[in-house]
Amino acid sequence: MRASSANPIATTIDAAPAGRRLTVGGVVIAVLAVFWLFVTAAPFLFLIFTSLKDTGDYMSSASWALPKRWAIENYAMLLGTAKFYHYLLNSLIVVIVSTLVIVVASAMAAYAFARIRFRFANTLFGFVVAALIVPVHVTLVPIYLMTKGMGLYDTTAALMGPYIAFALPVSIFILTEFMRQIPKELEEAAQLDGCGPFKIFWTIFFPLSGPGVATVAIFNGIMMWNEFIFAYVLTSTPAHRTLPLAIWDFQSEYASNIPMTLAVIVLTSLPLVIAYAFGQERIIKGMMAGSVKG
Structure with a gap:
């Protein structure tokens, strides 16, 4: 054997x-x-x-x-203060409204760059791409002066304008590359049925760009939720400030109570952790789909 x-x-x-x-x-x-x-x-x-x-x-x-x-x-005390809810509500308003505007505006612009032939299209798209290399904080002083001059200082609207403007270039770039991959046959079939560009965009391109739209929404939502510098410069009262500034204000209020300060950080970051836990797969798929040509 x-x-x-x-x-x-x-x-x-x-x-x-x-x-x-x-x-x-x-x-x-x-x-x-x-x-x-x-x-x-x-x-x-x-x-x-x-x-x-x-x-x-x-x-x-x-x-x-x-x-x-x-x-x-520690958490009961924070959740029992009206000031914390002001910060939370302001963050939700700014992020939700700005994200909706960013998604719709960038998707429309991306559809135009990806599917509609018009004069200077490549030049304009080049300007959009070039805007990605501009450091946003070099515009802090001009935006502050513009906000003061328009009478928007210390309002939530003062934050929405800069957030939307800074997010549009990268959002347009992602969605343009994504929409270029949608088969032309779908567009041609819709044109034979008598659909115009606007209807083709809403019924075909926007729904099929779902992963890219989700990527843009989640990515920019996280960035706006965490933004501190512009929120600190363009607002001055708790009634109009956002959650990142809650850490700043509560830190001075509870300077000797470190656990209380950390409780503020937990409550501020928890929505992001939950959003990213549910949205990370969409972010990765959207980025991959928008960067690889089929």
Whole structure:
């Protein structure tokens, strides 16, 4: 009887169902993925645990120690203040309205650049692309002076204009590349049915550009939700300021209460974490679809 020289590990791997074969590379990737998950999640977990400590617990315990008593009152106190809801409402208004305008305007412009032939189209699209390299903060002083001159200073409208203007170039670029991949046969069939450019855009190109539109909406929504400099310069009262400035204001109010300050950061960042958790796949698919020509 000949002794079997088969490797028991290899035998187990070969016995695995097709499509689920265990490989050394797969194990390494899985381990690295778990490690990277811990690295990226550790700061947020530290933030949450520390925000649930009271001041005495924070001063006497180790940084990574769990709270001895879960100080839920930190969040209850914040959620019980009207000022926090002013910040939240202002952020929601600015982000939702600006995102809707950005999506509609950039989609219409992208359709024109991708499908309609007109004079100086390439030149105008070149200006759109060139706008991507302009640092937005060099426009801070002119925008401040313009806002003061128009009587819009310290209003939510003062933030919407710059946010929309800064987001349009990259949004138009993404959606233009996306719409260029839509088959021409669909457009030609719609033209044979008597559809004009406006109807073709709303019934064919805009729905089929869903992944690209979602990418533009989520990407710009996250950017506007986190924006601090323009919100700080163009507004001055809590009634019109957005959530990033809540951290600034509450930090001075609760300077000696670090857990309370961290609770503000958690409440401010939580909507972004939730939005990105549900939208990351759409962002990646939209970026890939808009950057690779079929």
